[in-house]
Every structure is written in structure tokens, then in C-alpha cells.
Amino acid sequence: MSSSRKYAVVGLGVVAGPQPNRTRRQVAAEAVRLAIADAGLKRQDVDGAIEVVRGAGAGERATYADPFPRVLALPINFFFSIERGGALAALGISAAMSFLDRGIAKYVALCGVVDDWTKAQETKAKGLRGMVHIEKEGAWGRPVGDLRAFSHHSWMASRHMAEYGTTSRQLGAIAVAERAWANKNPEAKMYGRPMTIEHHQNSPLVVEPYHLLDICLISDGGVAFILTTAARARDLRKPPVYVLGQGFGEIIRELWWEKKNYTHMAVKTAKEQAFKEAGLELKDVKCAQLYDCFTGEVLFQLEDYGWCKKGEGGPFVESGAIAPGGTIPVNTGGGLLSCYHLADLTGFAEAVRQLRGEGGARQIPNCDVAMSTGHGGELLAPGMCSIHSCTLLGR
Amino acid sequence: MGTDNVRLVFEPFTKPLPNIDLDNQPFWDGLREHKFLLFRCMTCGAYYWPKAYCRFHDNEPFMGNLEWAEASGKGKVFAFNIHHWPLHPGFKEDVPYVYALIELNEGPLISSNVIDIEPKDVKVGMPVEIVYEDHPSEGFTLPKFRPATT
Numbered sequence: 441m442s443s444s445r446k447y448a449v450v451g452l453g454v455v456a457g458p459q460p461n462r463t464r465r466q467v468a469a470e471a472v473r474l475a476i477a478d479a480g481l482k483r484q485d486v487d488g489a490i491e492v493v494r495g496a497g498a499g500e501r502a503t504y505a506d507p508f509p510r511v512l513a514l515p516i517n518f519f520f521s522i523e524r525g526g527a528l529a530a531l532g533i534s535a536a537m538s539f540l541d542r543g544i545a546k547y548v549a550l551c552g553v554v555d556d557w558t559k560a561q562e563t564k565a566k567g568l569r570g571m572v573h574i575e576k577e578g579a580w581g582r583p584v585g586d587l588r589a590f591s592h593h594s595w596m597a598s599r600h601m602a603e604y605g606t607t608s609r610q611l612g613a614i615a616v617a618e619r620a621w622a623n624k625n626p627e628a629k630m631y632g633r634p635m636t637i638e639h640h641q642n643s644p645l646v647v648e649p650y651h652l653l654d655i656c657l658i659s660d661g662g663v664a665f666i667l668t669t670a671a672r673a674r675d676l677r678k679p680p681v682y683v684l685g686q687g688f689g690e691i692i693r694e695l696w697w698e699k700k701n702y703t704h705m706a707v708k709t710a711k712e713q714a715f716k717e718a719g720l721e722l723k724d725v726k727c728a729q730l731y732d733c734f735t736g737e738v739l740f741q742l743e744d745y746g747w748c749k750k751g752e753g754g755p756f757v758e759s760g761a762i763a764p765g766g767t768i769p770v771n772t773g774g775g776l777l778s779c780y781h782l783a784d785l786t787g788f789a790e791a792v793r794q795l796r797g798e799g800g801a802r803q804i805p806n807c808d809v810a811m812s813t814g815h816g817g818e819l820l821a822p823g824m825c826s827i828h829s830c831t832l833l834g835r
Numbered sequence: 836m837g838t839d840n841v842r843l844v845f846e847p848f849t850k851p852l853p854n855i856d857l858d859n860q861p862f863w864d865g866l867r868e869h870k871f872l873l874f875r876c877m878t879c880g881a882y883y884w885p886k887a888y889c890r891f892h893d894n895e896p897f898m899g900n901l902e903w904a905e906a907s908g909k910g911k912v913f914a915f916n917i918h919h920w921p922l923h924p925g926f927k928e929d930v931p932y933v934y935a936l937i938e939l940n941e942g943p944l945i946s947s948n949v950i951d952i953e954p955k956d957v958k959v960g961m962p963v964e965i966v967y968e969d970h971p972s973e974g975f976t977l978p979k980f981r982p983a984t985t
Contacts (some may be wrong), residue, residue: 452894508951569922579859582851583977584947585934587922595914595936600985602914602959648917648931648954696884700915702936 442717447537448673449480449833450547451666452586452792456627456780458557459660460531468508468553471662479666481547482679486514486666488545490536491521492528492552494783494816508551517544523813524712525817526731526783528552529663530829533683536667546672551664552785560658571658590734594650597736599702601649602753608649610754611735612640615653615777618732619765622774624764624802629657631780632756651765654735656776663785665792681795681832684720684809687713689828700750705737707744714830718809722746726807726834727769727794729787729816732776735770738762784814784829791833809834842968842979850925853975858886861903866976869967871908873941882941888979908965909983910939915977917954936976937980951981 453474455467468491470640476483489509509519518539522531529552559573570588578586586592598604619635622628635653643652673680689706691698715721722745728739739753747768748756756762762770773779773790780786791810793799799807814829848927855863862884865872873882876889878900888894889901915935921927931950935957949957950966962983 568924572881579854580948582846583853584979585850585918585923585926585929585932586946587851587918587926589921591918591934592936594916598916598959599914645917647934648919650916692892693890697942699913699938699944728855829898 442685443537443541443681444684444717444719445834447533447540447667447680448670448682449665449792450668450673450676450678450680451475451477451481452789453478453661453662453664454627454789456663457553459832462563464555464662465506465508465511465554465567465703467555467660467662468664471553471664472508472512472514472549475549475551475666476665478678479547480700481666483512484515484761486515486547486549488548489514489516489519490548490550491519492529492532492550492785493521493523494526494552494554495523509549512550525728525815525825525827526733527688527814527816527827527829529665529784529788529812530686530688530814530831533667533831534686537683540667540669547666547668548682549664549666551662552782553662554782555660555783556658557660559685589818590647590650590655592818593734594647595735596702596740596824597649597654597734600736600739600753603703604754606754608640608651608737608759611649611654611739612637612651613757613760614732614735614738614762615640617757617760617766618771618775619778621769621772621802622778623777624800625773626800627777628774629659629827630774650734653777655711656733657781659779659782660778661780661782663782663789665788679796679835681792684832684834685714685716685718686832687711687715687717691826695824695826701824701826703740703750704730704741705744706826707741707830710830711745712815714832716747717826718832718834720809720832724809725768725811727772727791727804727810729775729791729810729812730770731784731787731813732771733781733816735777737815738770769804772799772804783816784812787812788831795833795835807835840964840966842966844968844970847974848925848970848973850923852973855975859951863975865903865905866967866978867969869976870905871938871965872903873906873939874901875904875944880905882939882943884939884943884945902967905938908978910937910945910963910980912936912949912957912959912961912963913938913944914951914959915957917957935980936965945978947977947983948979950979
């Protein structure tokens, strides 16, 4: 049974940029307050809350237990959290729709927060680098140097290069295109800092084949949104952004065995389900917000969704296809590489803005269908991420 | 392979320690005896690492139809990278180091370092073989790989 156009995003709250003197709780509560105000609702209207968490999805302990609904005194009937890699917005929407469908809730507030930038500053003060705080023990790999996400994600680029002849300059074209988008987005971390392919090629080789500029940002911030039914959405302040279709893929079974997920992502079922539910085709998508923790993931998705053939992603991105003025605008706010890294909430927020016509200098003309994907969830370091989510949103 | 595929390291181990649990204890015990074990299905001969229920047919309770069995320790580089930044103090002397995904001749993938070669000379598809890196003071052996000698 299709749920297409039955539910809509009616409010969006974004807290972007470093938040060094604020708790995750404070950032979450503020993002939700902004989302409620953006919808033209009052706190008293919100009767459900879901916290979306970027994590392994295998039962990590909560890091704090005074969540945003308590801080805001939301009169909710349920609160829980959902956690799985970088597919937070997608899974949160999916759960919220069930509560709305059954009439348990009228307006559900969803929120996700990241405090990696602040944590990374603490790491730096200890003489280390980057995301030490989220890199757990792991089942395997740390004694032999599997220390950060790019310690194994870079194998995807290595394998794609070996199979299809993809080059570092081609991966760099993705970073350059996203930076060009970021330079049209004042909210982006890299706004006002243009990048050329030479900047990319001359940036330090962190974990070859990846240069520093193939790697996503480390960010602070929070994104919240309000989901409600189509009937209620029509009467609110902002134009509704409808959920047209959703799909999910999971290739846990292929980790370590099928070896395919070093040149593919779990797009197949996610694409089929989402486009079938929406009754749309790929050519209907006006902008694609593709999960871009590293440049390689963008290349894989362009091929897996069919914007170009498998193995031809390199020449495709080098042609400028995903950059401003290209045939398929990708990560139009700058993405995780150049805007901020709040998992799939980054691309989700950008999709909502494009569909509302709030894109400013980067607005895609006649943007009526936008796609937002999620990816992630290393389960067995160094096993590759296995979840993929596809959410189609529309006016 | 003779005994030249063993390295003794007496310096204190300053890197993250291996995560040894009930499921992988036999694998680590095997390494200490310089045996490279994979988890094998006694019904159909399929190999797994890390351990798993056999995917080709129904299984006995608690994997009763599978056992740890000695494997060749040979394979090919499936994908690799070169770490240039020491992301942990214990790797300061190691950079640049190669961290590779090895496709074992028996089928499964395992990851480790490729040693005894200049990082720039490593290629996808290159045949490699096991080297046992003994850390006697720590009581464990790490499996590493080097270009195949035979």
C-alpha cells in the first residue's frame, strides 16, 4: 500500500556551525523549537517525538538521558530513538509515518544532533587527530591500523580504481562540484572558500588514494523537522513538502562474502521501492542529495541509481554533470564535504529547502522532486557500511 | 613456508589491543601456534571469516556443523590504502603503512598490513602470504601479509 503524498514535512529547524559551549541536549532542543516555529505550530501541538542518532545500530549505550522533549516540555505520548549509520532522517520518517497513520500522533517532532567538531577539538588538545571519540574498539582491525572511517572506506575508491580505471582527479571533481555549490550557500562551512582541482590534488594524502579534500567535514549542529498528515499540512505556515516514496537497502549479508559492496552500495531495493511508491522515474528527480561521507560514495550512487553506467562515474563527474549548471545537481548545499556533516539530515534539510524555493543563489528552477539518501553503519570494523536509504520528497 | 614467516617483536605493544572474545578465541589461539585458521563448514567445505552460520544449507544448533580448520594463509590484495597520518600514537613509526583487504584463496576477506614492500609498489591483485608477528610479552600474534614468495 502506497503512502505517497499522505505525509508531509511542515517545519524545519537547523542549528549549524560550531557549538563549543553548548550541550547536545541544548542544540537538539533549540533545533526542535525552531522547527515548531517554522511550521507555525505551538509546542502544545506536538504529540510525538523521535530522536535520530548516528551510530552503529547495535545497541550502544545512550550518551545522555535528558532528551529534548523534557527540556521543551513537549506534551508527547511517545518518545524513542532510532540509530543506524547515516540513514537517520529516513528511518525516523518511516517510524513517524506509522504513528501518524494510526492516529496515535498528529505532529511528530524528529531531531538529530552531532557534536563531532567540539569533541574533535578536545582530541586535538590531546595531540591526536579527528574523530577518536566515535571510533570504538571494533571486532577487528584496530591493532593493524584501522583507526578511522576512511581507514576502510578508502578501499572502495581503491577497488573502483582497480576495476574501472577511475582516477583521483575524477574523485576530486566531486569535491570541487560540491564546493561550488557550498559557495552559493552562506550556511556552509566552506562558503567563501572556492576550490579547484589543483587544490584537491595538492591537499595532503591522508589515506591514499584519498586526499584530505576527499573526506567529509567534522561538524557540530542539529536538524529537526515536524512530520504530519497531508490534511493537517495544508493549513500551516509553510508549503508542505510531501514524502513521495521511500526505500531501503541492506547488504549486511554481502559484507566479507560477496565482495560486491566495494564497488556498489545497497541501492537496488531502495531505488525500486522508493520510485515505485512515488510513481516516478529517475529523470523526474530535479536535485539529488547523495550521502557523501567520502567522494567515492557519491560516485557509486551516481552509477548505482543509473545517472551513468557502472564504471563510468569518473568521466561523468569530470564533465561537470553534478556541479552548478550540470544535468543532475548533486548536494546543492555543499553536502557533507563542504556544508556540514549531520549525516543524512544535511541532505534532507537541503531537499526541503529546494522544494520550498528557499535555496537562494543555489535554487534549482522548478524543483518539484528532490531525492535524499542515507548510508552508513559499519557493523564489523572494518566491514563496510551496509545500509542505504532513499527518500523522495516533493511539492 | 618455513619459519622465516615469523617475526618476533619484543618492544612494548603501544597500539590498540586486539578484541578477543569467545567467538574468535580459537582463531587467536591458532595464530599463536603459527596456524592460520578459518571457520569451515564440515558439510559443504565453505570457509568463513569471521565465523558465521553456513549460508548454503541449514545448520546444526550453535554452528555444530562448522569447525576451525587450518587454511593456506595465501591470497590476493583485493583493495588497499596507504595511511600517511599516524592516527594513533602507536603508529608514529609505521607511517606510511599499507592497510589492505586480502581475498584469501579459500574465499573470505580479511584485512591487515602488507609488509616487506614499498607501499607504492603494492597493487590490487598482487599475491600475498601470511606472516606471523609474535608479541610474546603481550601473549598474542598478529597476522600480517607480504608479497608471495612461492
